[in-house]
Amino acid sequence: MKRQLSDEDAAFRQRMREFFTTQVPEDIRTRWAAGAEEGMDDLIRRSQQLLNANGLAVPGWPKEWGGQDWSTLQRQIWHEEMQAASVPPPLAFNANMVGPVIAAFGSEEQKQRFLPATANLDIWWCQGFSEPDAGSDLASLRTTAVREGDEYVVNGQKTWTTLGQYADWIFALVRTDPKAPKKQMGISFLLIDMLTPGITVRPIQLIDGGHEVNEVFFENVRVPADQLVGEENKGWDYAKFLLGNERVGVAPVGSIKRKLADAKTYAASIATPTGTLLDDPLLAARIAELETEVMALDLTVLRVAANSKDGKPDPASSILKLRGSQLQQDVLELIVDIAGPMGLQWAAGDELPGWATHSTPTYLNFRKASIYGGSNEVQRQIISGGILGLKG
Amino acid sequence: MDFTIDDEQRALRDAVRDMASRFAPPEERDKVPTGPRAHDAKAWTALAEMGLLGLPFAEDAGGMDATAVEVVLAAAELGKARVQTAYGEALVAASLLAAAGDQKALLEKVIDGSALVLPAFAEPMRAWAPHDPSVTASGGSLSGVKAPVPIAEVDAVLVTACEGDQTGVYLVDSPQVSDGALKLDGTAATKLNVSADDLDAALNLGIVALAGEALGAMDAALAMTVDYLKTRKQFGVPLMTFQTLTQRAADMYVSVELARSTVLYGAMTLAERPSDNATASRVKVLTGRTGRHVGQEAIQLHGGIGMTAEYAVGHYTTRLTAIEHTFGDTRYHLGQLARDVSDHAEVDVFA
Numbered sequence: 001m002k003r004q005l006s007d008e009d010a011a012f013r014q015r016m017r018e019f020f021t022t023q024v025p026e027d028i029r030t031r032w033a034a035g036a037e038e039g040m041d042d043l044i045r046r047s048q049q050l051l052n053a054n055g056l057a058v059p060g061w062p063k064e065w066g067g068q069d070w071s072t073l074q075r076q077i078w079h080e081e082m083q084a085a086s087v088p089p090p091l092a093f094n095a096n097m098v099g100p101v102i103a104a105f106g107s108e109e110q111k112q113r114f115l116p117a118t119a120n121l122d123i124w125w126c127q128g129f130s131e132p133d134a135g136s137d138l139a140s141l142r143t144t145a146v147r148e149g150d151e152y153v154v155n156g157q158k159t160w161t162t163l164g165q166y167a168d169w170i171f172a173l174v175r176t177d178p179k180a181p182k183k184q185m186g187i188s189f190l191l192i193d194m195l196t197p198g199i200t201v202r203p204i205q206l207i208d209g210g211h212e213v214n215e216v217f218f219e220n221v222r223v224p225a226d227q228l229v230g231e232e233n234k235g236w237d238y239a240k241f242l243l244g245n246e247r248v249g250v251a252p253v254g255s256i257k258r259k260l261a262d263a264k265t266y267a268a269s270i271a272t273p274t275g276t277l278l279d280d281p282l283l284a285a286r287i288a289e290l291e292t293e294v295m296a297l298d299l300t301v302l303r304v305a306a307n308s309k310d311g312k313p314d315p316a317s318s319i320l321k322l323r324g325s326q327l328q329q330d331v332l333e334l335i336v337d338i339a340g341p342m343g344l345q346w347a348a349g350d351e352l353p354g355w356a357t358h359s360t361p362t363y364l365n366f367r368k369a370s371i372y373g374g375s376n377e378v379q380r381q382i383i384s385g386g387i388l389g390l391k392g
Numbered sequence: 393m394d395f396t397i398d399d400e401q402r403a404l405r406d407a408v409r410d411m412a413s414r415f416a417p418p419e420e421r422d423k424v425p426t427g428p429r430a431h432d433a434k435a436w437t438a439l440a441e442m443g444l445l446g447l448p449f450a451e452d453a454g455g456m457d458a459t460a461v462e463v464v465l466a467a468a469e470l471g472k473a474r475v476q477t478a479y480g481e482a483l484v485a486a487s488l489l490a491a492a493g494d495q496k497a498l499l500e501k502v503i504d505g506s507a508l509v510l511p512a513f514a515e516p517m518r519a520w521a522p523h524d525p526s527v528t529a530s531g532g533s534l535s536g537v538k539a540p541v542p543i544a545e546v547d548a549v550l551v552t553a554c555e556g557d558q559t560g561v562y563l564v565d566s567p568q569v570s571d572g573a574l575k576l577d578g579t580a581a582t583k584l585n586v587s588a589d590d591l592d593a594a595l596n597l598g599i600v601a602l603a604g605e606a607l608g609a610m611d612a613a614l615a616m617t618v619d620y621l622k623t624r625k626q627f628g629v630p631l632m633t634f635q636t637l638t639q640r641a642a643d644m645y646v647s648v649e650l651a652r653s654t655v656l657y658g659a660m661t662l663a664e665r666p667s668d669n670a671t672a673s674r675v676k677v678l679t680g681r682t683g684r685h686v687g688q689e690a691i692q693l694h695g696g697i698g699m700t701a702e703y704a705v706g707h708y709t710t711r712l713t714a715i716e717h718t719f720g721d722t723r724y725h726l727g728q729l730a731r732d733v734s735d736h737a738e739v740d741v742f743a
């Protein structure tokens with residue numbers, strides 16, 4: 001056991017910090033920190049392309065496709081420093097999901113065709129897994145793909161497709177064998193160009209008024225068979241790999257810590273009859289509590305990351321997803337309370353700062369964090385079943 | 393103590409329920425408003441016509457001579473139906489106008505819905521502190537900023553301001569509200585002849601009205617959640633097969649029942665002692681916490697659908713969040729109660 005970073009890791013951390021705070025343009029970082037929805041696709045694109053040009057977009061990938069020989073701890077440091085500096089992270093659908101799947105299971109031709117463009121966000125991917133009746137029970141998905149010659153014909157509907165309005169391509173789980181003995185066995189992993197005739201994207205508005213998710217409809221969409229990843233009917237294995245392969249970034253510790261620091265600044269700017277909100281014992285106690293909880297998560301991320309067996313899904317990531325989403329939500333809740341009556345207004349003005357008027361919609365929006373990517377109930381089940389052996 | 397409602401109260405509740413159903417917001421896709429609700433003049437007129445704006449005020453001022461209990465019963469129906477208005481705020485203003493004694497003409501107009509008068513007490517970059525405004529008054533004119541003002545299309549607002557070390561309540565006619573803020577720069581105002589107790593009593597009425605609305609919202613959010621657990625299927629079975637979900641619904645139910653007792657008790661108590669601040673604070677703390685619990689769980693147990701604008705459950709959560717931050721949030725009221733814990737050995741609900 002050793003508390004400090006090694007000299008090498010400390011130098012690495014310094015290098016990351018320097019890059020993120022000096023090489024990523026200020027306007028990208030401040031607009032990202034402010035949570036701008038307008039033009040956020042552009043911010044993500046600019047950020048990822050800059051990171052990619054510097055070998056920092058897809059460090060977890062195999063080296064020949066742009067990855068880095070970093071330890072898991074170093075990737076963790078990379079991620080935390082990136083979040084601490086409010087740098088828009090590489091698009092998860094590209095960097096953490098479809099990229100690693102193509103790298104692991106795709107054909108050589110697919111790797112060449114897709115990986116460089118995916119790392120550089122020349123292709124914007126969206127994730128077509130969930131369907132109206134296949135949420136937590138993903139394996140019951142019904143979108144079908146029927147082989148006709150050298151094409152698949154896709155019919156059905158995906159939903160909750162995040163940022164699908166910007167996407168060039170979608171990676172979708174489709175049913176290729178409706179007669180398979182287990183429903184997990186008849187699923188395939190298809191790459192589909194969003195411009196293919198027969199695809200319709202329809203926005204879904206969320207309770208904060210924003211538009212980040214969509215429904216995607218497929219009507220006789222003809223997909224070249226060479227866009228199947230790996231083997232037909234093995235899609236479930238690839239999906240499991242995709243959902244479990246990444247532990248770095250599962251808990252957004254860097255961004256939680258930054259938000260909590262922001263919260264203190266906000267609290268210090270709110271006057272009370274005797275001082276500021278930061279002096280209020282009830283509020284200060286809540287911040288102290290959160291700092292302690294976040295520290296415990298920060299340490300657990302480091303401890304778990306250090307022990308990771310690369311590439312293998314590990315139920316320990318469920319601890320990070322569960323606690324990470326909870327603390328992220330707790331900090332946003334704290335900021336709503338700091339904004340107080342100002343949070344009743346959702347539009348900023350010269351008297352009402354943006355952080356305060358955005359606080360309520362942001363808080364409401366992030367209720368999603370305990371639902372997507374495997375809900376907290378599902379994470380608890382993975383922990384109780386996969387770690388504790390409690391399989392009812 | 394008796395929590396049963398009488399025939400007259402039941403008739404009021406049923407009438408409000410019927411009216412509210414006509415003004416519930418659409419659940420049609422792409423048509424659902426999100427965020428703070430804009431003023432709905434038609435709904436407001438309906439509230440006025442039913443006498444809701446004058447419920448707890450004297451008949452000779454156009455009121456109904458009822459009490460905070462009736463206010464809570466009516467507000468709960470509005471909350472259930474998601475008719476989100478400035479009802480609680482308007483009652484605060486009306487209560488102050490009534491206390492002033494010499495504002496009868498305006499009070500009548502407020503009650504009959506022909507004038508919209510609301511409090512503008514909150515101030516930007518300042519925590520809720522109704523007795524310590526930063527706006528100053530001097531010789532009948534006001535300076536400073538109030539924000540956010542609940543609705544821009546008000547005919548008049550009531551503003552708290554300091555004159556020396558005295559906090560007073562002032563009436564500002566035809567205020568210019570822009571971007572949610574009212575900037576006062578030597579603005580002419582009429583000082584109301586009201587005491588600090590009157591201000592507390594008015595706010596307490598607003599608190600209990602909003603608590604009633606919150607109760608209705610929680611009832612509805614719970615009912616929707618229970619219904620969803622029965623009908624939504626995953627893994628080939630209804631969600632209610634999973635005990636982890638049904639037990640959480642049970643916890644929500646427990647929370648709501650405790651809130652119901654507290655809100656109804658608060659209404660009865662404030663009907664007798666309008667400036668019983670401790671009771672109002674307890675109501676506020678309990679409904680604040682419960683609203684958060686129920687609002688968050690209602691979304692979580694629905695999964696993704698709970699996050700969408702076209703589905704009602706998230707709107708209840710939005711409204712519960714707003715209610716919690718109106719007239720002092722949980723932290724503020726807990727602070728008030730914490731300050732006074734040594735004043736009493738225990739809380740005697742019959743006292």
Ligand SMILES: Cc1cc2nc3c(=O)[nH]c(=O)nc-3n(C[C@H](O)[C@H](O)[C@H](O)COP(=O)(O)OP(=O)(O)OC[C@H]3O[C@@H](n4cnc5c(N)ncnc54)[C@H](O)[C@@H]3O)c2cc1C
Nearest residue numbers: 127129130135136160162368372375377692693694695696
């Ligand atoms: C904002 C947002 C963005 C998303 N982005 C994407 C995306 O880009 N691509 C994509 O494919 N999907 C996406 N999703 C979908 C997300 O993965 C699903 O919402 C999630 O899997 C839950 O499914 P559901 O919404 O159908 O809820 P349900 O599965 O119906 O769950 C409802 C409730 O029941 C609980 N539950 C379900 N089964 C069990 C069980 N066995 N035991 C205990 N509790 C259970 C859930 O935890 C939840 O509380 C997104 C969702 C949201 C909200």
